[in-house]
Amino acid sequence: MQISETVEQQLPYLRRYARAVTGVAMQGDLAVETMLEHLLSSLPETVTRVSLFQALEQTLSAPKAWSSASIPASPAGRRALLLTVMEGFNPADAARILGVTEPALADLIDASGNDLSTPHSASIFIIEDEPLIVASLSQIITSLGHTVAGIASTHRQAVEAILQAKPDLILADIQLSDGSQGTEAVAEVRQQINVPAIFITAFPERLLTGRDGEPTFLVPKPFRPSQVKTLISQALFIRSLKIS
Structure with a gap:
């Protein structure tokens, strides 16, 4: 599959993830745009769904480099849940995207899973x-x-x-x-x-x-x-x- 085809296919899901992480649609889309500009300027031979999300995660982890707004810092455990539950990545790929080991990913998911039920009722x-x-x-x-x-x-x-x-x-x-x-x-x-x-x-x-x-x-x-x-x-x- 051509790089452009892979990017076009994954673009909605990259936006969904980035919006959920930042909590602001415009900022999430800006993060995706910044990631794609950096990625395409280096002209990689191939891209995959995992490599695109990996590049996006690196962009999201350094918000001061691309946004003047204050971006909420979603902990790694919450990102792990978004990647596995919302975006459907298996543990090995989600761990690679976040730059952690699979056992560490499992610990992050367990901890965040326990946080879903909070003592503060909404x-x-x-x-x-x-x-x-x-x-x-x-x-x-x-x-x-x-x-x-x-x-x-x-x-x-x-x-x-x-x-x-x-x-x-x-x-x-x-x-x-x-x-x-x-x-x-x-x-x-x-x-x-x-x-x-x-x-x-x-x-x-x-x-x-x-x-x-x-x-x-x-x-x-x-x-x-x-x-x-x-x-x-x-x-x-x-x-x-x-x-x-």
Whole structure:
């Protein structure tokens, strides 16, 4: 496969990882752009998915070299979870990307896995119109020790209820029952309150193009509970850094 083809194929996933690590879509995309500029300037003979993520991880580990903004420092354990749970890397490849041994990676994942259930309960609002998914998300939220702040299935319901509840986090489906999009509801809410959101979509690559205003946290549909748990933990971790 040509280098350009490999980069094009992996670009949405590189953006997804970088956005989740930094907690800001624009900064994550900037990290990917910087990594690609450095990579292509050296004209490697070949690139692989692992080598691309390895190069991105090196860029993310030195934010002062590419960004004037303050980038939250996600610990290695959280990155290990994002690489294995969200991006599907096996332990050997994830360890190579992070520059650690496989036993060290296992220790990082174990430690971060224990951190998913935090002693600080958060309130999480669900925007979703499928009852089975609502039930699944509610169970995931409560299993982590958090509370469901409310549930809405339409744009109007969501905006009104969220502004009243003022949750710590939003879980939102992209396509709602009234034909609107969850991104629109969240954007309207954010005109009045600052709240992070995780979006759930069957077509995540459509929201990972690098355009302005795209989501920071994305979960593919159908999702695995471990994916939702990992992103809830990461979104709340980033939020805690920003308000501390």
